[in-house]
Amino acid sequence: MTEHILRMSGITKTFPGVKALQDVNLSVRQGEIHAICGENGAGKSTLMKVLSGVYPYGEYDGEITFEGKRCEFGGIRDSEHAGIVIIHQELALSPQLSIAENIFLGNERAKRGLIDWNRTNYEAAELMKRVGLRENPTTPISDIGVGKQQLVEIAKALSKRVKLLILDEPTAALNDDDSAHLLDLLRELRDEGITCVIISHKLNEVTAISDAVTIIRDGRTIETLDMATDHVTEDRIIAGMVGRALDNRYPPHEPTIGEEALRIEDWTVYSPSQPDRKVVDGASLTLRRGEIVGLAGLMGAGRTELAMSVFGRTYGVHISGKIFKNGKPIEIRNVQDAITHGIAYATEDRKRYGLNLIEDIKRNISAAGLKGLAKRGWVNENQEFRVAEQFHQSMNIKAPSVDSIVGKLSGGNQQKVVLSKWILTEPDVLILDEPTRGIDVGAKYEIYTIINRLADEGKAVLVISSELPELLGLCDRIYTLSEGRITGEVPRREATQESLMHLMTKGQE
Amino acid sequence: MNTAMTTGALRLRRVPGKYLPVVVTGCLLVAMFATGGIRYEGFATGQVILNVFIDNAFLLVVAVGMTFVILTGGIDLSVGSVVALSTMIAASLMEGPGWPPYLVVPLVLAVGSGLGLVMGYIVHAFDIQPFIVTLAGMFLARGLCYTIGTDSIPITDPTFTVFAQTRIDLFADLWISPSVLLAVAVVVVAAYVLHYTRFGRTVYATGGNEQSALLMGLPVGRTKIAVYTISGFCSALGGVLLSFYMLSGYGLHAVGMELDAIAAVVIGGTLLTGGSGFLLGTVLGVLVLGLIQTIISFEGTLSSWWTKIFIGMLLFVFIVLQRLFSARSRR
Incomplete structure (x- = not known):
């Protein structure tokens, strides 16, 4: 049996009022690709921040052993020095600098305090060859796509002699070709002896490339599965991710469903930062008066993007599709139009986009x-x-x-x-994006009651939520969204967390 | 009855929070006046305060426009230059071709507003920081002054000289100039607009959180263009008042006045990041600046640079105070 390169044991991390991680254990073997799966907010990213020193030693409880040595990282520099590099979902590259400059940022190839440009560009080219990036090392980062930027990040990690590479949702922002290329690269790195930990929502990718999976739920380790011996399927992972019981946290509600209020047909939206990437792809949905409809999807599935593009084109470019209000086609060019047509959108980030906090x-x-x-x-x-x-x-x-x-x-x-x-x-139609995010349990119940009351008044309500139990407890009908496409429409009676999770992780065929 | 009383009591209790900076400035003003009254003979008269108004009527008008801009979270560096340009246009047109004031004044106001409109449009349409746009406007307007003339042009138009020399007698030997009446009228109208109109609300909402204002369907872009136009108009009007006061047009008038205006607004308790502040505060801010000058001149032995030193120290105190205040309300 190969030895473990990393062991994290009994990791507990508390934020004011919340236990984000509780007694989490993670063991990663030398030279494997180890996936970490869990719902949004399960604690995956927090765990990786503990490991990489973003939360320094002393801010968490528990023990980290890396290559047999106990580690007490005081910051990212310490963990990188040990050979642990984390690549975040939002890439940390400086857009105006060249590829080579980014690769050696903070780690410059210098001679007596002056940068040795020949060596910088030569070594950058070598590293770029290793990750299969065919570009000139002097090209600015802003001129290459996200897929290639991801490769630059990996090249940067390699330049630091990485032993353990952590990737947080590496393929979330990539198209299929780039994703496939990235996964191939990870396999190659594994064969070269670099251990990888990847956090991913895309279960098909997880089952395709990883050697082991650790499942985290509600800040606890549920289980670690060995791909080779345990015959792990996507179903098996989903069962681990959701397995919890619904309790009585939702007020009872008997809907009186009326006429159609809003219908969206063949709605397609492109990303403003990468105009060739579809963020919402041919989505169609119908909202009826008195009905609470849920929209489920994992992070990056395009839920907020769908809602905001409908609400006065506040997100996205090249938006196409039709909107019908009370059966009649309408045109919504800006927020004012949306409000005039009786549509309201309560944002997921109320502090930044929803309120004037000083008023x-x-x-x-x-x-x-x-x-x-x-x-x-x-x-x-x-x-x-x-x-x-x-x-x-x-x-x-x-x-x-x-x-x-x-x-x-x-x-x-x-x-x-x-x-x-x-x-x-x-409004006749309310779109509520994560209406209970960051709210304590008692207040959540009140918000649910208000939502029920709005439906009883004959308004159509669309609730976007990352919490499946919330959607199951509140909604009369649930749509699932995956990679920008509506992958399912399930009445509450037939929906289970497992069935929804299946639809939410359904990749593009 | 009972509930009305409790809400009334609660409303009273809130007053210090929101109005705190204005109250502080007001107290400071009273303290300065009292100190002056104790130290110098003949200081503690109503006319001293009125003279501050008379000498700073143009600054007050300019600061009103600046208040609108700063409330949206912007800044307007062009005001001083626009004031100078206004005096220059007015003086040259009246003295050269002999245009009548009733044509010249509207023209000057239109030029100022037009400049503001263009700057506001650039800020909004190209999403450029107002600092740099209005800096460009500042150079432009100052430069335009010298294309009209490099020397000071005296104004001899009878309407202007009459306006400049008129005293409006109040009770008990107190008097003000017509400019003060105009400035006060501007303040009152502006305060009403800010407080009681949808436009005013949008100004505050934009400065408080522009993104949320956009997502509420508020006309953020239009409002931003409007505040720079208002600031341009106020600067031009300030320029007209300054030409009453100076009876000349000159490219070197009002150098650095944009900074005085900003200082007055900030000392008046308006948050430089926008969204919070009152016009009353701006009035108090202008009075504080003016009273510092008066005290220095009563002192006699101090050079006028001490004005700047005191303004500098006051600004430090006020921005720190604001930081503490806003840090508390964000929590």
């Missing part, structure tokens, strides 16, 4: 629907105060008054402000 509750609630509170441009402040006070009561926003600054409220109360703001615009 008070009253003005945040009135911001989007100010038209209804103003006559010829002049705001009726008394009416504004009354309306805000109504929401303060009806949404149970816990704040001393509607003059409280929104930035000081808890996540749950901030979300209630966001919902109030959109309800004031009197």
Whole structure:
């Protein structure tokens, strides 16, 4: 049996109020490709940050042994010195610098303090040959695609004499050809003796290239499977990823489903940063009055992109497709159009995109629907105060008054402000993107109750969520999205976490 | 009844938080006035305050425009140059071809607004930092002054001289100039617009969080263009007031005034990052700057550079105060 290059044992990492990792164990053998699987928020990335020293020794409990030695990394430099290199999902390259400069960034080939450009470019070319990157070393990073940038990152890792390479969602942003090339490269590196840990949502890739899989759920290690001896299938991994019971965290709701409110047909969106990559690919979906519809998908599946492109083209380029409101085709060119057509979108990142944190509750609630509170441009402040006070009561926003600054409220109360703001615009269709992210359990129940109430008032609600139990507990019907395409539409009664996860990880055939 | 009283009480308790910087500036102003009154004979009269208004009416108008821009999170460095250009255009047209003031003044205002409009459009359409766009505007306007003339052009137009010399008597020997009335009118109108219109709300929302304002369907682009236009208009109006005050047009008028205006706005408690602040604060900020000058001149022995030193120290204090304040409200 080959020896273990890395052992992490009993890793526990706590953030204020949350245990992100609890007693996690991970053992990686020398020269293998080891996959880590888990749902969004299971703790995979946190674990890798502990390993690479982003969270320095002392901020977590537990023990890391690398090549037989105990490690106490104080930062990324320490872990890189030991031979552990992490490549994050968002690549850490400097776009204006050349490939060669990026490869040796922070590790420059210098002679007496001056950069030796010949050596830099020569060695860069050698490394680029190893990763199969055919470009001139002096080409700026911004001139090459994401797939090639990923290769530059790997070349950079090789330049640091990497022994353990960690890749976080390496293929999430890549097209099929680039993904295939990257996976081949990882196999080659393995044959050269470099150990790889990859975090991936794409289970077909995991089963195709890895030698072992560790499954993490809710911050705990569930199991480690050996690909060769355990006959691991995608089903087997999914069972490990989701296996938990639904409890009574959702208010009961009997839907009264009415007419079709919004229909989207053949909706295609391209990425603004890579205009040749489809982020949403021919998606079609229908929302009906009084119905709560879920949209499930893993990170990078295109959920938010779909929602935002529909909501006044706030994301994406070359958007094509049709939108029907109450059966009639409509044109939505900007947010104002969307609001006029009775569509509201509550963002997944309310602090950055949903609220004016330095402003008070009253003005945040009135911001989007100010038209209804103003006559010829002049705001009726008394009416504004009354309306805000109504929401303060009806949404149970816990704040001393509607003059409280929104930035000081808890996540749950901030979300209630966001919902109030959109309800004031009197929408027929509400798109709620991760409505309970970062909210404690009690407030979640309140948000669910509000969502149910909105549906009962005859509004169509689309809930985007990373938490499958939430979708199963709340929605009447669930769409699944994978790599930009709708891969399934399942009524609540027939949906299980396993069946959804299958559809969500379905790759392109 | 009972609930009305509790909400009333709660509203009162909130006042210090949001208005804190303005209250601090107000207290500072009172303290400065009291110190001056104790130290110097003849300082503690109403006319001293009114003189500050009279001497700084143009700065007040310019600072009003600057307040709009800074509230959206932008900056306008061109104001001083636009003021100078306005005095230059006014003086040259009235003295050279002898145009009447009722043609010249609207023309000057249109030129200032037009410059602001163009800068605002560039900021919005090309998504360029306002700092660099208005820096370009600053050079442009200053340079244009010298294409009109390199020397100071005296203004002898009777309407202007009458306007410059008119005293409006208030009670008890107190008086103000017509410029002060105009400046106060500008402040009042601007305060109303900022506080009571959808446009004003959009200004605050844009400065508070531009991305969220966009996702609420607010007309962010239009608003940004509008605030630079307003700032251009205010600068031109400030230029007209300055030419009443100086009775001349000159390319070296109002050098560095953009910085005085920014200082007044910041000392008035408006966040330089946008989204928070009041016009009342800007008025107090201008008064603080003016009162520093008055105190220095009463002192007699200090050189006028001490004005700058005091303004510098005050600015340090205020930006630190703002940082502490905003750090607290973000939490």
